[in-house]
Amino acid sequence: MASKIISATIRRSLSPRTLPHIRPLSTAAAVTAAAEPYDETAGISMKGVKISGRPLYLDMQATSPVDPRVLDAMLPYFVSRYGNPHSRTHLYGWESDEAVEAARAQVANLINASPKEIVFTSGATECNNISVKGVMHFYKEKKKHVITTQTEHKCVLDSCRHLQQEGFDVTYLPVKSDGLIDLNELRSSIRTNTGLVSVMAVNNEIGVIQPMEEIGQICKEFNIPFHTDAAQALGKIPIDVNKWNVSLMSLSGHKVYGPKGVGALYMRRRPRIRVEPQMNGGGQERGIRSGTVPTPLVVGMGAACELAMKEMEYDEKRVTELKDRLLNGIRAKLDGVVVNGSTESRYAGNLNLSFAYVEGESLLMGLKEVAVSSGSACTSASLEPSYVLRALGVDEDMAHTSIRFGIGRFTTEEEIDKAVELTVNQVEKLREMSPLYEMVKEGIDIKSIQWSQH
Amino acid sequence: MTTAVPPPSRTEIFSLFRSILRSARQFPDYNIREYTKRRTIDSFRDNKTLSDPASIAAAFSDGKSQLEVAKREAVVYSLYAPKIKSIMHIKH
Numbered sequence: 001m002a003s004k005i006i007s008a009t010i011r012r013s014l015s016p017r018t019l020p021h022i023r024p025l026s027t028a029a030a031v032t033a034a035a036e037p038y039d040e041t042a043g044i045s046m047k048g049v050k051i052s053g054r055p056l057y058l059d060m061q062a063t064s065p066v067d068p069r070v071l072d073a074m075l076p077y078f079v080s081r082y083g084n085p086h087s088r089t090h091l092y093g094w095e096s097d098e099a100v101e102a103a104r105a106q107v108a109n110l111i112n113a114s115p116k117e118i119v120f121t122s123g124a125t126e127c128n129n130i131s132v133k134g135v136m137h138f139y140k141e142k143k144k145h146v147i148t149t150q151t152e153h154k155c156v157l158d159s160c161r162h163l164q165q166e167g168f169d170v171t172y173l174p175v176k177s178d179g180l181i182d183l184n185e186l187r188s189s190i191r192t193n194t195g196l197v198s199v200m201a202v203n204n205e206i207g208v209i210q211p212m213e214e215i216g217q218i219c220k221e222f223n224i225p226f227h228t229d230a231a232q233a234l235g236k237i238p239i240d241v242n243k244w245n246v247s248l249m250s251l252s253g254h255k256v257y258g259p260k261g262v263g264a265l266y267m268r269r270r271p272r273i274r275v276e277p278q279m280n281g282g283g284q285e286r287g288i289r290s291g292t293v294p295t296p297l298v299v300g301m302g303a304a305c306e307l308a309m310k311e312m313e314y315d316e317k318r319v320t321e322l323k324d325r326l327l328n329g330i331r332a333k334l335d336g337v338v339v340n341g342s343t344e345s346r347y348a349g350n351l352n353l354s355f356a357y358v359e360g361e362s363l364l365m366g367l368k369e370v371a372v373s374s375g376s377a378c379t380s381a382s383l384e385p386s387y388v389l390r391a392l393g394v395d396e397d398m399a400h401t402s403i404r405f406g407i408g409r410f411t412t413e414e415e416i417d418k419a420v421e422l423t424v425n426q427v428e429k430l431r432e433m434s435p436l437y438e439m440v441k442e443g444i445d446i447k448s449i450q451w452s453q454h
Numbered sequence: 455m456t457t458a459v460p461p462p463s464r465t466e467i468f469s470l471f472r473s474i475l476r477s478a479r480q481f482p483d484y485n486i487r488e489y490t491k492r493r494t495i496d497s498f499r500d501n502k503t504l505s506d507p508a509s510i511a512a513a514f515s516d517g518k519s520q521l522e523v524a525k526r527e528a529v530v531y532s533l534y535a536p537k538i539k540s541i542m543h544i545k546h
Contacts, residue, residue: 044538053541068527369541410485
């Protein structure tokens with residue numbers, strides 16, 4: 001009798017109803033079955049690479065995982081509160097609009113701005129386009145000159161090239177070998193018809209933090225609008241639009257543990273900066289960016305910004321500790337490791353290392369169990385070394401072997417130790433095979449070798 | 455003056471702590487699971503020194519809402535857990 005009760009309870013507890021063992025719903029499985037070619041027993045095999053499990057993620061500058069608290073804030077707006085925030089006539093529209101305005105205030109709080117100064121867009125690339133092209137087109141009668149740096153994100157550089165084709169002048173400021181711009185050079189390149197200065201706050205490839213307050217002071221002195229791409233800086237370093245004296249700031253959702261596909265543009269109201277809209281339409285977002293505001297994404301970005309404000313100190317302390325652990329762990333076992341970019345004025349979560357006497361592509365091929373990137377995600381399709389490292393003056397061979405480790409909120413000590421182990425193994429393996437390294441060990445100076453032509 | 459809510463007792467606080475850690479274990483994702491455990495332990499430790507009953511009650515109610523979030527998200531993450539886990543599961 002008792003055994004029957006016991007077996008019934010066991011059967012019940014093992015039934016597929018118990019939560020953690022729920023099978024994915026059939027439609028979701030059908031959709032993802034095509035995207036995940038795997039062999040249940042042997043792990044994952046994709047693009048000719050076999051790995052036993054999902055790699056550990058150390059590429060936070062490319063994108064960051066969505067925080068579960070952010071997902072929790074977004075889901076109701078996908079499931080039941082699906083109204084268009086611009087519908088004025090019913091509850092669905094009103095509650096959606098309320099959520100968008102609440103998110104706007106959350107984003108504004110993080111950068112010490114007013115909610116009226118935030119415009120939601122589809123991402124930092126769109127914000128950069130609106131800022132660079134929109135401002136210059138608006139003021140094109142009087143202002144013909146743009147100042148930017150050589151290490152900006154591709155979208156800013158591409159927008160500037162587009163402006164050059166239209167007849168504007170663009171000055172690309174060089175950077176010093178630590179990645180920071182020279183303030184005197186900035187000052188001397190300002191002309192009377194300069195319409196915009198665009199300098200990114202935290203570089204996505206090398207992580208250096210530019211001297212924002214000083215640049216803001218110079219722009220205020222000459223009364224030039226100051227635009228900054230703060231996509232990598234948001235939620236990581238304290239941002240204050242008044243201290244920095246920025247007129248325009250591009251923000252991105254998916255770098256602060258929010259969803260992809262959303263961003264925000266800060267536009268100063270006092271003194272008012274005007275832009276020509278790049279997206280024309282029904283006049284949403286004060287005419288700057290027409291189109292339905294994607295409520296769930298915007299709510300997600302707002303929640304992510306609020307979380308970032310609460311967690312900034314904790315995350316920063318932790319990320320710095322992890323970065324030290326990573327760098328010291330690698331340096332303890334390897335020599336010839338160079339940190340690209342300034343070590344003082346730097347965001348700790350972005351560690352860009354170059355390994356001497358090692359070939360970059362082969363290093364990356366061997367590091368398949370760690371998800372890292374070399375150069376930025378934007379330039380990794382081409383074989384050229386990254387233009388940012390070239391602007392720093394890094395030698396071609398060192399630029400090719402650069403690896404960017406991105407540490408974030410969810411990285412653990414064990415992952416860092418594992419990454420150190422895998423990197424050190426791979427670099428040692430490659431150096432053992434490298435004749436150049438043998439020569440260096442014997443004391444020959446590589447640069448003084450006369451390679452003979454056959 | 456609103457009627458004062460009695461501040462949470464030690465047992466209530468411990469029970470909340472254990473419940474959040476229990477939900478943390480339900481996450482199939484290695485990083486989220488470790489983060490939830492670590493963040494809970496750290497924030498309960500930091501709030502241990504709070505003496506003002508209003509701030510204790512505020513921290514407690516914040517903790518309770520975080521518990522609800524953790525419970526819901528553990529379900530959602532379990533529904534969409536990838537078949538192959540992170541290599542951290544295998545090596546450890």
